[in-house]
Amino acid sequence: xxxxxxxxxxxFREPAPRSRPAGLSSRSSTAVKRRVVAGVLxxxxxxxxxxxFREPANGGLHGVQSAGATVLRPFEVAANRVASPxxxxxxxxxxxxxxxxENADLRAKLDxxxxxVIQNSTAATENADLKRQLDYQQSPExxxxxxxxxxxxxxxxxxxxxxxxxxxxxxxxAIRVDDAVIxxxxxxxxxxxxxxxxxxxxxxxxPDMKVAALDLDAQxxxxxxxxxxxxxxTLDRVRKSAVVNPGDSIVTQGFKLGPLSxxxxxxxxxxxxxGASLSEVDLFWQVQLSPSVHFDSLRSVIVLVPKKRGR
Amino acid sequence: xxxNLLEPAKAALLIFVAAxxxxxxxxxxxxxxGYPDVVLLTLVAIALLRGSIYGAACGFFAGLLVDTATLSTxxxxxxxxxxxxxxxxxxxxxxxxxxxxxxxxxxxxxTVLVQIGALILHYMLGDDVSARxxxxxxxxxxVGLNLLLTLPVYALTxxxxxxxxxxxxxxxxxLLGQ
Numbered sequence: 226x227x228x229x230x231x232x233x234x235x236x237f238r239e240p241a242p243r244s245r246p247a248g249l250s251s252r253s254s255t256a257v258k259r260r261v262v263a264g265v266l267x268x269x270x271x272x273x274x275x276x277x278f279r280e281p282a283n284g285g286l287h288g289v290q291s292a293g294a295t296v297l298r299p300f301e302v303a304a305n306r307v308a309s310p311x312x313x314x315x316x317x318x319x320x321x322x323x324x325x326x327e328n329a330d331l332r333a334k335l336d337x338x339x340x341x342v343i344q345n346s347t348a349a350t351e352n353a354d355l356k357r358q359l360d361y362q363q364s365p366e367x368x369x370x371x372x373x374x375x376x377x378x379x380x381x382x383x384x385x386x387x388x389x390x391x392x393x394x395x396x397x398x399a400i401r402v403d404d405a406v407i408x409x410x411x412x413x414x415x416x417x418x419x420x421x422x423x424x425x426x427x428x429x430x431x432p433d434m435k436v437a438a439l440d441l442d443a444q445x446x447x448x449x450x451x452x453x454x455x456x457x458x459t460l461d462r463v464r465k466s467a468v469v470n471p472g473d474s475i476v477t478q479g480f481k482l483g484p485l486s487x488x489x490x491x492x493x494x495x496x497x498x499x500g501a502s503l504s505e506v507d508l509f510w511q512v513q514l515s516p517s518v519h520f521d522s523l524r525s526v527i528v529l530v531p532k533k534r535g536r
Numbered sequence: 537x538x539x540n541l542l543e544p545a546k547a548a549l550l551i552f553v554a555a556x557x558x559x560x561x562x563x564x565x566x567x568x569x570g571y572p573d574v575v576l577l578t579l580v581a582i583a584l585l586r587g588s589i590y591g592a593a594c595g596f597f598a599g600l601l602v603d604t605a606t607l608s609t610x611x612x613x614x615x616x617x618x619x620x621x622x623x624x625x626x627x628x629x630x631x632x633x634x635x636x637x638x639x640x641x642x643x644x645x646x647t648v649l650v651q652i653g654a655l656i657l658h659y660m661l662g663d664d665v666s667a668r669x670x671x672x673x674x675x676x677x678x679v680g681l682n683l684l685l686t687l688p689v690y691a692l693t694x695x696x697x698x699x700x701x702x703x704x705x706x707x708x709x710x711l712l713g714q
Contacts, residue, residue: 263592263622270596270618273611278661286610293604297556301605304560312561 354409354524361409362527368490371405371529374398378523379423388414388431388451392526395420403488405529411494411517412436412477413526424528428520429495430456437478437487438495443468446478449495452513456520458496460512465503469510473498490529544590546696547582551594554578555601570677572685575602576650579621580642580686581693588625595621609661616653620646639690640683647682651675 276286355375362373376398380391394400396419406413406426414434417427427434430451438449438460445467447460463469475498479491496514503510558575565571575598583591598621599614624642635641651670658665 259587259589259592259622259625262589263618266592266596266618267615270599270611270615273614274609274661275611277610290604290607290610294607297601297605300552300556301560304556308557308561312564315565 351524357409358525358527366492368493368529370532371490372399372532374400374528374530375525376424376528377525381523388428388434388520389417390426390428390523390526392424392426392528393422394528395422395424397421398528399530399534400424400528401530401534404531405489405493406526407493407529408518408523408526410519411496412489413518413520413523415488416528426526429458429516429518430520436489436495437480438475439478439491440467440469440498441474441476441492442470443473445469447510447512449475449514456516458514458516460498460514461509463510463512465508465510467510469498469501469512471498471500475514543586543697544593547586547590547594548597550578550582550693550696551575551598552601555598555605559602559605567681568677570674570679570681572681573647573650573678574685574689576617576620576646577643577682577685577689578693579617580624580639580646581690582697583621583625584628584638584642584690585694585697586625587629588622591621591623591625591628592618593621595619612654612657612661616650616657619653620650639686643682643686644679647679648675651678 273286276284277290280286358375361367367373374394376392376394378390379393381389392406400416400419402416402419404416406415412429414426414428414431416424418425429436429449432451434450436449437446439446440460440463445463447463449458449460451457452459460469460475475495477487477489477491477493477495479487479489479493481487494517496516498512499515500513501510554575554577558573562572562574579591579595579598582594595617596614599612599617600610602608602613603610624646627642628638651674655665655667655670
């Protein structure tokens with residue numbers, strides 16, 4: 226651009242046209258001739274533009290242009306054929322020059338697409354979870370005396386001391402301490418702390434958790450608590466006279482004693498018996514359970530709010 | 537063919553070849569956002585070597601060819617190149633013909649003015665044009681590429697038109713009045 230400005234400056238600073246001797250008729254006639262030629266050609270150009278614009282697409286000038294383009298076509302094809310190897314070579318070198326930038330662009334695009342795939346996959350899993358929860362809420366198995374409050378899990382604090390998660394619903398949605406928390410798979414735990422718009426859930430695997438449970442197959446009652454290993458449960462206080470078999474389903478007992486009742490409704494799945502042992506000195510069965518709920522992958526839960534409390 | 541008709545025929549042939557090459561090859565060469573304009577280069581060379589009438593006539597013919605081959609609005613390129621050819625021709629006839637820098641100066645000025653003229657003309661015709669793209673994006677590269685090709689195109693045109701080289705520079709001078 227700077228170079229152009231310099232050249233334009235040179236152009237306009239050139240000395241004026243050499244003066245010519247006056248009275249030379251041939252010179253003046255040449256001047257008139259060239260002005261006439263230039264004027265006629267400019268006028269012709271303007272006429273062409275005007276006619277081209279004013280006539281319809283199938284007008285005469287368009288037809289002439291089309292015919293002209295047809296005549297020129299073979300020459301263009303020939304030029305293209307001759308230039309094709311050179312164009313390919315130019316394209317090849319040009320491609321090499323741009324390959325690095327293109328590679329970086331494609332890598333960035335790949336990263337974006339990978340992130341999108343992960344987001345889509347997460348959304349699909351979440352969608353499936355929520356659908357299962359909705360199906361469960363509309364099924365006859367859902368406890369009748371409770372209203373469901375669906376909440377997303379927004380924080381986790383599972384440690385060797387506490388097994389708790391935080392959910393995105395609180396007292397504003399009628400949630401109170403000790404409300405039962407479940408998923409479509411089974412019992413998750415209970416509410417331990419409540420804020421305005423969030424609450425803390427004590428998981429079934431927390432050392433402080435105890436739930437009255439029932440072996441659905443043997444109809445023997447016991448108390449479910451945390452197991453020895455992380456994420457495991459045990460069923461305690463099962464009388465020696467009862468029968469416990471591996472694979473038995475364990476559900477909440479949901480007892481009711483006069484005005485007192487369990488905070489957990491009856492028949493919420495807790496897990497399956499994975500192992501049971503009994504020695505002669507023991508008073509109760511030692512039963513290990515596999516939880517129905519995968520506590521490590523909780524995304525959303527259902528808080529059971531008693532209907533009598535309302536919202 | 538008589539010598540009087542041979543020269544216009546040669547000029548027309550040069551313009552024809554340049555126009556075909558322009559629409560088939562050079563329009564596709566995108567370097568830093570611009571492409572060389574060999575039609576303008578050839579026109580500048582002819583106008584400098586043959587004067588304003590040749591310049592105007594060849595400009596009109598070149599514009600007509602380009603507009604026909606690209607199916608653009610007939611007359612637009614003709615108008616621009618007619619004026620450019622006439623102007624450069626006058627420059628050649630008056631001050632520029634014997635100057636070594638004349639082709640370069642003419643090419644740079646013609647490229648800039650034709651580009652600006654084309655922008656104004658297309659704007660007046662209601663086309664969707666961006667001054668920023670035309671003047672800042674494409675023009676600097678176009679001027680640079682045109683200047684790079686000026687010398688070979690000028691030399692080729694000069695050879696085809698069979699113009700004798702300018703007389704050798706005088707080695708001795710005689711001061712006036714002595």
